[in-house]
Amino acid sequence: MAMSSTPTLFQRYMNGSLVLQIIVGIVCGVILASISPSAGQSAGILGGFFVKALKGIAPVLVFLLVVASIANHKKNQQTHIKPVLVLYILGTLIAAVTAVMFSFAFPSELNLIATDLSRAAPRGIGEVLHTLVFNMVDNPVNALVNGNYIGILTWAIVIGIGLRQATDTTKALLQNLADGITTVVGFVIRLAPFGVFGLVANTIATTGFEALFSYSHLLAVLVGAMLFIALVTNPLLVFLATRQNPYPLVFQCLKSSGITAFFTRSSAANIPVNMALCEKLGLDEDTYSVSIPLGATVNMAGAAITITVLTLAAVNTLGIPVDMGTAILLSIIAAVSAGGSSGVAGGSLLLIPLACSLFNIPNDIAMQVVAVGFIIGVLQDSAETALNSSTDVLFTAAACRRV
Template identity: 55%
Template sequence: MLEPFNPKFPLAKTLNRIPFILQIIIGLVFGILLAIVYPHDTSVVPMFGTLFVKALKAIAPILVFVLVAAAIARHQKGTQANIRPVIVLYIVSMLFASTLAVVMSYLFPSNFTELQDAVEGVSPPMGIGEVLSNVVQQAIDNPINALIQGNYICILIWAVALGLAFRAAHDNTKRVLEDLAQSISAVVRMVIRFAPLGVMGLVYSASTHEGGFGNLLNYLHVLVVLIATMLIIAFVVNAIIVYLTTGENPYPLILLCLARSGVTAFFTRSSAANLPVNLELCEELKLPRTTYSITIPLGCTINMSGAGVTIVIMTMAAVHTLGVQVDFLSALLMCIVSVVCACGASGVAGGSLMLIPLACSIFGISNDIAMQIVGIGFIIGVLQDSSETALNSATDVLFTAAACRRAEKIAQKKAAKEQKSAS
């Protein structure tokens, strides 16, 4: 959930009364109208989009570094055994979601016309061997230089290493790291508050660029692919996972979670804001409080199937546009990276978009090009982010309930077996 503007200012009071998603839509519409009325502006209106992308580009490296380090550092040792199955379901779901996103990207490839001018500056890797070689070479660098250059592979390595080291630190030290993560997230929210102006500039530039309004149809295409993939995950992939876990018809539980949790999360666009709804639903399902009181808040942090889908599909759109040849193993590596990245995307509006440069770096796509993809993501974010949050939040309850029902069945079988043995 985005923080409101300072209510002391009259303009801020007015803006706070307008839902942020509506502000994005207004910015999008204004961008299209300006492109129709006055398509010859090359400085003022496009500048809003340029500055917005530059601000995102500036904050993204430190965001990835701090979020991943904090997420690993706050992991608690000695997690209860009944929590572990839920975490396994979270991870398995994200891996399948990312893999499905790769398949959908191949079946329905998206292209962004405005990126085609950058094809000459891209040096695509020649297979998984070169990808792994590039990863190793990028991983060894000074962390300060990595932050300056936007070397996301190195940033991720240092974040994981420091996060693991901080797990042995005092609680007060961990709180400092967590406070830093929240502070960086607050700065990101400040930047994203200017998304309506940024979207206006980006839409104007896309509409007046070579290809005109046809560029917007490319955005619609990738949005349809994103939402279709999330629907398949919600009704097919998750259904299979829940059936294999419980042995029961999964759809009554899936529909209940989507209706009670997914719908509210769609409009709040925040897993954290939807937390009370999920906890109440778990209470109504009579799930053990000792389980859901941990797994539901944890799901807000690490259960990010929707984020994994967004990262993969947007990255693959850049790959297709730039003509980069990607083999299956390289795509699988990106899926794994996407899952790791998605676990650090919680609590930040547009967090999944901010992690796209890390996935792009695997294929030799520069940070400048990747941030253009992030800008496009904010244009379609009106529906993309809402659908992503709905999927993430609903599956928090779904997998917690599935794991609890499985544990209950196992306990009943064990009790019956012991009773039979005693008799």
């Protein structure tokens, strides 16, 4: 009996509620940081280990899932990829426009050190698009190592198409590899309570609650826009596609996908959770096996909101006038840029300088805006990822059930 007690405890943990375990981790992290800030900073090693593991395995997961799915796709088999892509694009564009509306209605300002604004913009949209195009044909090994998801996705699609003529044994091997990596990622995600404990303890011990409180208005605008997308515009798009009450599906996606994505802060790492939810919903496997990894890379409504709101906050701070035409242009740039953002924590923040360049804001000020994003990232990036990842399943389900 004594020998079986440890496996039973392990099984209870593995089969327990991940959400409840994460909440316990958050509470313990807050308590530890409050009692002993030095111990809270030391606990950050657990958070660093968790994030590092996610970043390490997520690119391999995306690559193998897409390759295996395309290679095993049967000719003349009906899928719903096109309507999913349409929903991804519409959702991201609507999110960017919504962010402009929220920023105009509730203008935010930042604590920035202004410098000479007469200098030329650091980088134009042409240069950034040039970089994105060349990232598509990056060395596939280099893309995996550096987490270049655009390159990973491009090569996965090409290699998957090339393997369509492979033998059934090879295709089965690819699928087994994809299933095996999915299992590994699932195990890493089960470590989330410990990782979240370390991240929360280290964040509070290092910055304290004051850093978040000082940007409470900015956070309210960001999270408010994301909630509006999650609870108003996304359900409307789903209703237009399915002609059914969208809210049962919306709430199920937010509960089963959004909560775990909120704490893992990685759309790519949340892929196994989304795949399991799609299976539970009875969706077409040939569709979701491609749309979910694809969505983790290009469906970035939350990222579009982050880029737009933070950029317009910098614009308001510097007193730069903005007309509606420029704001709409910003929405388009934010949506396009969001599609190229990384599928890991904080990926959208690094695209803020691109949007700032539209207003001739120098790079040193743009990077100050990025720094603000990292300060509030404990909430901003979590909410952004929860919206992005849960929407992947939501739009996939809507496309599969469309009338």
